[in-house]
Amino acid sequence: MTDIATRGTRVVATTGGRSRHNGGGPRAGTIIAFLIPFFLPFVLFYLVPIAYAIGQSFLVVRRTGGQYGTSYTTFGGFDQYVQVFQNTEFWNSIGRIGLFGIVQVPVMLFVALIMALLLDTPLLKLKAFFRIAAFMPYAVPGVIAAIMWSFLYSPQLSPVVDVLKAIGLQPDFLGPGAVLWSAANVSTWLWTGYNMLIMFSALQAIPQELYEAAKLDGASNWAIAWKIKVPIIAPSIILTTVFSIIGTLQLYGEPAVLRQISSNISSTFTPNMLAYAVASGNNYQQAAAISVVIAVVTFVLSFGFMRLTSKRAGL
Amino acid sequence: MSNQTPIRESRVSRTAVMALMFLLAIYFLLPIYFLIVAATKPQGDLASTFGLAFSHFDLFKNLGTLFSRSDGIFGRWALNSVIYAVLGAAVGTLISALCGYALAKFKFRGREFLFSVILGGVLVPTTALALPLFLLFSATGIVNTYLAVFLPSIVSPFGVYLARIFTAAAVPEEILESARLDGAGEFRTFFSVALKLLTPSLVTIFLFQFVGIWNNFFLPMVMLQKESLFPITLGLYEWNGQTARVSLLQESVITGALISIVPVIIVFILLQRFWRTGLASGSIK
Known part of the structure; x- marks a missing residue:
C-alpha cells in the first residue's frame, strides 16, 4: 500500500519539470523579466508586511514624565509577547478556537471523505447532482453564508426553529453554549464540499485495475474503500487537514456576523478578532505581536501535522 | 465509467x-x-x-x-466586487503564469529556493498580513483607495504553484525548442505557444483567484472606510449590523445576499470541469 502511495508522489516529483538540452537556456535578464511581475508584489505585499509585523512586535510605546508626557516608540524586546501570553483574552480565544478546530475539522473532513467514497462507488445514482449540491456553498462568501445561517438561527425568522418547536424542542442556536457550534456549522457548510471534491478528484485518479485483484479475492466495497482507497488518497486528506487548520486559525468574518445578532460572541471571540480589536485601540505593536503568534502557531501546526502524518503514512 | x-x-x-x-x-x-x-x-x-x-x-x-437604497450604493458595491475580482484575478493569473512557467521551464540557480519561498507563502494566513499592510499603506497614502484592496489581491502563491505543475504537465519541451529554433524570443514563445497550451489551466487559476477575491472580507474591512469603495461582502456586513435601526433593511440584506451569490453559482456550474482539474492537482502535492 505504501508502495503505491510513494509511487504516486514520485510521479509528481518527476513532473517538477527541468529542461535538459536547451543549450545554456535564456539569459538571466529574460528569466528575471518573467519572475519580477510576480515577485515584486509578492515581496511588497507578502514578505515586507511579515517583516514589518515582526519588527513592530518588538517595539513598545513609552511616555516621558508620567501620563501627560510625550510618547515615544522604542525597542522593547519580548515585552509585547510577554503581554500576549499574560492576556487571558488571548488564551480564551485560543481555547475557543482550539475546541472549535478539534471538533469541527475532523467532523467536516469525515463527512467529506464519506461523501467522496460514496460518489466513487457504483452504489450511487444522481452523482452529478450530489457533487454540485455539496460544492455550491463554496461559491458563497463566508460573510454571506454567516448572514444566511444567522437567519436560520434567528428565533424570529427561522423555519428550522419553527419545525423544532413544533416537535417540542426549544432550540437556542445563539445561546452561550451553542453559539460556538453554530459558527462551526457555518464553516462545515462552507467547506465540506470543497474538501470532498479534493478527495474525490484524488479517488478518480486511482487506476481501476488496482481494485480488480482485491475484488477477485472477494473483498467487499467496504474493505476496498478503507483498506485501498483511503490509504492511497492520504496525501489529499493531509492537504485538506492543513488547509482547514489554517482556515480555523484565521476565523474572523463568520463569528463577526454572528456577533451582530448574538451577545454571546465577544469582540475578542477568536484570536484574529482579538488582534483587530487591539489594533482598533491603536495598540499596533501589541496587535502585531498577536498576528505573529497566530502565524507562528499556524505554521507549527500545519508543518507539524504534515511531518507527523507523512512519517506515519510512510510517504 | x-x-x-x-x-x-x-x-x-x-x-x-x-x-x-x-x-x-x-x-x-x-x-x-x-x-x-x-x-x-x-x-x-x-x-x-x-x-x-x-x-x-x-x-x-x-x-x-435594494438598488435604490442610499442612492444606489448596492449597485456600486456589486460593481466594485466585479472590478476587484475580475481585474485582480486577471492580472494575478497572468503574473502567476509567467512566474510558474519560468520556474517550470528555465534552469537557473536558486530556482528551488524561490519555489519553496512561494510554497511557504501558501501557508501564510493572509489575515495576518492585513493589519501590517494597513499600517504600511497608511504611511504611503494608499489606504482607503481601490489600490489598497486590489494590489494585495493580485498575489496568489497558490496560483504560481498551480501554474508550475500545469506547465510541467501541459507544455512539452519539444514545442518550445522548435519555437526557439524558429528564432522566437522567450516572451514570444510564451505568449504565442505556451499560453495556448495552458489556457484550460489558466481558467482554473483564474477561477480560484476570482472566488478568493470575491469572497474576501477581512482585507477590505481593514483597508476601507469609504462606503463607495466597498465590495458586496463588506457592504452587506455593514447593513446587516444596522437592520435593527433601519426599517425594511433586513429584506434588502436578504435580496442583496441572493444577488451576490447567483452569478458565482452560475459560473461554477458552467465551468465545473475546471474546478476538478484544479482540485485534482492541488491534491497530488
Missing part, C-alpha cells in the same frame, strides 16, 4: 446510501433555498410566514428597494 462489479449490493445498502446523500444535499441546499424564498417576500412576511414556503411574490419590488 466505473466498475461494473459482479458483487451484488443489497437493496438495503443502496437505499441507505441514497438516503444519506439526500439528507446531506438538503443540508447544503437548504440555506440557499431559504434565501431564494425569503428574497421574494415582503419584509412583513419574513417573521409571520413559514420560512420555507412562498407567500406574496415581491421579488421585483425588493430588487427595486
Whole structure:
C-alpha cells in the first residue's frame, strides 16, 4: 500500500519539470523579466508586511514624565509577547478556537471523505447532482453564508426553529453554549464540499485495475474503500487537514456576523478578532505581536501535522 | 465509467446510501433555498410566514428597494466586487503564469529556493498580513483607495504553484525548442505557444483567484472606510449590523445576499470541469 502511495508522489516529483538540452537556456535578464511581475508584489505585499509585523512586535510605546508626557516608540524586546501570553483574552480565544478546530475539522473532513467514497462507488445514482449540491456553498462568501445561517438561527425568522418547536424542542442556536457550534456549522457548510471534491478528484485518479485483484479475492466495497482507497488518497486528506487548520486559525468574518445578532460572541471571540480589536485601540505593536503568534502557531501546526502524518503514512 | 462489479449490493445498502446523500444535499441546499424564498417576500412576511414556503411574490419590488437604497450604493458595491475580482484575478493569473512557467521551464540557480519561498507563502494566513499592510499603506497614502484592496489581491502563491505543475504537465519541451529554433524570443514563445497550451489551466487559476477575491472580507474591512469603495461582502456586513435601526433593511440584506451569490453559482456550474482539474492537482502535492 505504501508502495503505491510513494509511487504516486514520485510521479509528481518527476513532473517538477527541468529542461535538459536547451543549450545554456535564456539569459538571466529574460528569466528575471518573467519572475519580477510576480515577485515584486509578492515581496511588497507578502514578505515586507511579515517583516514589518515582526519588527513592530518588538517595539513598545513609552511616555516621558508620567501620563501627560510625550510618547515615544522604542525597542522593547519580548515585552509585547510577554503581554500576549499574560492576556487571558488571548488564551480564551485560543481555547475557543482550539475546541472549535478539534471538533469541527475532523467532523467536516469525515463527512467529506464519506461523501467522496460514496460518489466513487457504483452504489450511487444522481452523482452529478450530489457533487454540485455539496460544492455550491463554496461559491458563497463566508460573510454571506454567516448572514444566511444567522437567519436560520434567528428565533424570529427561522423555519428550522419553527419545525423544532413544533416537535417540542426549544432550540437556542445563539445561546452561550451553542453559539460556538453554530459558527462551526457555518464553516462545515462552507467547506465540506470543497474538501470532498479534493478527495474525490484524488479517488478518480486511482487506476481501476488496482481494485480488480482485491475484488477477485472477494473483498467487499467496504474493505476496498478503507483498506485501498483511503490509504492511497492520504496525501489529499493531509492537504485538506492543513488547509482547514489554517482556515480555523484565521476565523474572523463568520463569528463577526454572528456577533451582530448574538451577545454571546465577544469582540475578542477568536484570536484574529482579538488582534483587530487591539489594533482598533491603536495598540499596533501589541496587535502585531498577536498576528505573529497566530502565524507562528499556524505554521507549527500545519508543518507539524504534515511531518507527523507523512512519517506515519510512510510517504 | 466505473466498475461494473459482479458483487451484488443489497437493496438495503443502496437505499441507505441514497438516503444519506439526500439528507446531506438538503443540508447544503437548504440555506440557499431559504434565501431564494425569503428574497421574494415582503419584509412583513419574513417573521409571520413559514420560512420555507412562498407567500406574496415581491421579488421585483425588493430588487427595486435594494438598488435604490442610499442612492444606489448596492449597485456600486456589486460593481466594485466585479472590478476587484475580475481585474485582480486577471492580472494575478497572468503574473502567476509567467512566474510558474519560468520556474517550470528555465534552469537557473536558486530556482528551488524561490519555489519553496512561494510554497511557504501558501501557508501564510493572509489575515495576518492585513493589519501590517494597513499600517504600511497608511504611511504611503494608499489606504482607503481601490489600490489598497486590489494590489494585495493580485498575489496568489497558490496560483504560481498551480501554474508550475500545469506547465510541467501541459507544455512539452519539444514545442518550445522548435519555437526557439524558429528564432522566437522567450516572451514570444510564451505568449504565442505556451499560453495556448495552458489556457484550460489558466481558467482554473483564474477561477480560484476570482472566488478568493470575491469572497474576501477581512482585507477590505481593514483597508476601507469609504462606503463607495466597498465590495458586496463588506457592504452587506455593514447593513446587516444596522437592520435593527433601519426599517425594511433586513429584506434588502436578504435580496442583496441572493444577488451576490447567483452569478458565482452560475459560473461554477458552467465551468465545473475546471474546478476538478484544479482540485485534482492541488491534491497530488
